[in-house]
Amino acid sequence: MSQHEVTQTLDVKGLSCPMPVVKTRGAVDDLSAGEVLKVVSTDSGSMSDLKGWADSTDGVSMLDQEETEESGDTLFVHYIQKE
Amino acid sequence: MSSNADAPVETATASVEDLQAHVETLEAELADLREAVDDDGQKSMTIIATKGTLDMAYPPLILASTAAAFGWDVVVFHTFWGLEILHEEKSKNLKLSAVGNPSMPMPNAIAALPFMDNVATSMMEKKIAENGTATIEELIETSLDMGVDLQACQMTIELMGYDEDEFYDGVTTGVGAATALQHMADADVQLMI
Incomplete structure (x- = not known):
């Protein structure tokens, strides 16, 4: 499990490209500097897409990404900090 | 640009x-150049969307909404x-055409039957729903919410006999090829889909 202190969690399970990135953008806009957003997705493409988005977008950084299992489904979990 | 900057300076005899x-001239030119290239790193994209089938409606909207999430300025000229x-x-x-599409699991002779576009479209819509892929309507609303400028070409609105009220609220009308070219010239990414 991640050690990050999560401010808000965004559930984008069941949604596919481009919605995980688009909804993450909206959720990050509502955060204050230093706060951490946890994004939970079932889209395996979100591992590359959210990392790429965070790397090329000013004001956010990807702290951590992990894969977990929940009742047979693989979840892709991302921790994004607003700078 | 002034040609003064190109003039050789006789350092041995110049006062x-x-x-x-000479330095002031160069500094002024440098300031002008910096102003010309300084866009705060703001990227921009202009897409020209020319197709109205279900499969071809997705790429411009997916790229536009994602680019908006990156903070880019995005214009899609339809x-x-x-x-x-x-x-x-x-x-x-929007319909998917089964004819002339080698990716469809049916020969053209069958795909050309009158009802096959509807069958192909239904199959695609079912897959879209099962996969959790957003609908075209959702992607349009999302793109507009995120500040994407969705533009409708005025000439083709009139050519097709459409009324401006028939488009989504927030769609830009009254624009033409010159506007599109202006955005394309300024954009980092230009795509025609």
Whole structure:
């Protein structure tokens, strides 16, 4: 499990490209500097897409990404900090 | 640009005043150049959307909404059949053509039957729903919410006999090829879909 202190969690399970990135953008806009957003997705493409988005977008950084299992489904979990 | 900057400076004989004037000229030109290229790192994209089939409506909207999430300035200029994507009623009934599409699991002779476009469209819509892929309507609303400028070409609106009220609220009308070219010239990414 991640050690990050999560401010808000965004559930984008069941949604596919481009919605995980688009909804993450909206959720990050509502955060204050230093706060951490946890994004939970079932889209395996979100591992590359959210990392790429965070790397090329000013004001956010990807702290951590992990894969977990929940009742047979693989979840892709991302921790994004607003700078 | 002034040609003064290109003039050779005779350092051995030039007076201090001449050199100062030369430096000032160069500094002024440098400031102009910096202003011309300084866009705060703001990227921009212009897409020309020309197709109105279900499969071809997705790429411009997916790229546009994602680029907006990156904080880019995005313009999508819709022309000819691309207008159907912005047409509130037609956008909900975009069709997939089974003919001439080697990716469809049927030969052209069968695909050309009158009802096959509807069959292919239904199959695709079912897959879209099962996969959790957003609908065209959702992607349009999302793109507009995120500040994407969805533009409808005025000439083709009139050519197709559409009324401006038939497009989604927030769609830009009254624009033409010159506007599109202006955005394309300024954009980091230009795509024609």
